[in-house]
Amino acid sequence: MENSIGNNLPRVKVQNQFSIKEIVYKFGPISRIEIAERLGLTLPTITTSVSSMIKNGLLKEVEQDHSVKSLGRRTMLVDINENSRRFMGIEIRGTVRNGVIIDARGNVTASVRDENPLTDYSLAMKSAHIIAENLLEESGFSWDDIDGVGITIPGIVDKKQGKLVIHPGYKWKDKRIIEDFVSLSGYRGPVSVENNTIARAFALVMFNSKLLENADSLAYMFISAGVGCPLLNNIKSHFGHVTGDGEVGHMVMNPQGPKCDCGNNGCLEAYSSERVIVKNGENAAKSGISPFLSNVLAEKGFITIHDVNDGRQNGDLASSSIISEAIKYLGIAIANIDNFVRPECIAIEGKLFDDEENRKKLLEVIHEYLYNETLSDHRFVFISTDEYSGAKGAATVAIRDNLEVFVE
Numbered sequence: 001m002e003n004s005i006g007n008n009l010p011r012v013k014v015q016n017q018f019s020i021k022e023i024v025y026k027f028g029p030i031s032r033i034e035i036a037e038r039l040g041l042t043l044p045t046i047t048t049s050v051s052s053m054i055k056n057g058l059l060k061e062v063e064q065d066h067s068v069k070s071l072g073r074r075t076m077l078v079d080i081n082e083n084s085r086r087f088m089g090i091e092i093r094g095t096v097r098n099g100v101i102i103d104a105r106g107n108v109t110a111s112v113r114d115e116n117p118l119t120d121y122s123l124a125m126k127s128a129h130i131i132a133e134n135l136l137e138e139s140g141f142s143w144d145d146i147d148g149v150g151i152t153i154p155g156i157v158d159k160k161q162g163k164l165v166i167h168p169g170y171k172w173k174d175k176r177i178i179e180d181f182v183s184l185s186g187y188r189g190p191v192s193v194e195n196n197t198i199a200r201a202f203a204l205v206m207f208n209s210k211l212l213e214n215a216d217s218l219a220y221m222f223i224s225a226g227v228g229c230p231l232l233n234n235i236k237s238h239f240g241h242v243t244g245d246g247e248v249g250h251m252v253m254n255p256q257g258p259k260c261d262c263g264n265n266g267c268l269e270a271y272s273s274e275r276v277i278v279k280n281g282e283n284a285a286k287s288g289i290s291p292f293l294s295n296v297l298a299e300k301g302f303i304t305i306h307d308v309n310d311g312r313q314n315g316d317l318a319s320s321s322i323i324s325e326a327i328k329y330l331g332i333a334i335a336n337i338d339n340f341v342r343p344e345c346i347a348i349e350g351k352l353f354d355d356e357e358n359r360k361k362l363l364e365v366i367h368e369y370l371y372n373e374t375l376s377d378h379r380f381v382f383i384s385t386d387e388y389s390g391a392k393g394a395a396t397v398a399i400r401d402n403l404e405v406f407v408e
Helices: 002-027 032-039 043-055 121-139 177-185 196-207 274-287 291-300 305-313 317-341 356-369 389-401
Strands: 059-063 076-080 086-092 097-103 108-114 148-153 156-158 163-167 172-175 191-195 217-223 231-233 241-243 345-350 379-383
Touching: 002 032, 002 043, 002 076, 002 196, 032 043, 043 059, 086 121, 086 196, 086 389, 097 121, 097 389, 108 121, 121 177, 148 177, 148 196, 148 389, 156 191, 163 177, 177 191, 191 196, 191 389, 196 217, 196 231, 196 345, 196 389, 217 317, 274 291, 274 305, 274 317, 291 305, 291 317, 305 317, 317 345, 317 356, 356 379
Parallel strands: 086 148, 148 191, 217 345, 345 379
Antiparallel strands: 059 076, 086 097, 097 108, 156 163, 163 172, 217 231, 231 241
């Protein structure tokens, strides 16, 4: 038995440091006592591990905020040493590719974006490689300075195989993302791939957990060219475990509804994705039923989701109808998710919901279709859109997937 315990001691040490780093990421700056309480470990165990991680540069000590009153000697808190590691994140979408380099605390040190629409997979991967090289040039780093790369993409991802299983919108199938990126870039460090909405959820849990108010489960609804909503559990003290692929955009809302790119009829995406909202706006402009959007199209030559929402704000009936239908089906979908799995928090991100009026309307629809209104005690959190949120999520995946590697 002693030999067995002795052989397991290094593993226990690594696991302790892994758990400590999770806690510090989520709640730091934090005291050693609170770490011990949250993990259920003894203070001497925490003190020994933290001291080792400080010595190795993974953690750092910071003084307690001067605004916090305390008697006697000021408490020294523990936080992530932001300079200990650097990670690159790249989000690949047909409409846009964007990338960032972040430090170990999630602070962006370089960012690059390519808004040239690309539906060809090979061209999209070449764009991702160019973004990576531009990030290195902008930051002054080399590949040797990057401790991990995360790549995110819409669709179903096989993390173990490092590939995209399918992207219904662009018909990308069985694409070996990691292998292709390494071949183009020559990078020899760890590379991870993940669904782009799952990555956003991880970033929220890892760097903005205060928004979750101690929730232990999360549904993250992201509305862009498609609609995704992964479910994360066990996020109160950890980064969470994903349930399912999050492809809620292909939940059938009406079998007799409009055709979706996946081939089915009446999918949520066919009603509520930004791509469909814009398409409906263009049709309204070309048919003349929306004077407001007709003028926008004539002036700019194209229409954005912001234009459609501006039409709603200016009393354009067609624009209002388009936005209302999109919000209606999103609200029904979120209510269905809530009725079925009851996550303690539902986060919602999408350009449409940077508008306060649209947020209120969505909540009204959700509450209308909830099975039992008295049970809706969890919080709905609206996440302001950020053009680099997908890339930040990708870099977060690189941190998360390699957290155990970087504890010593």
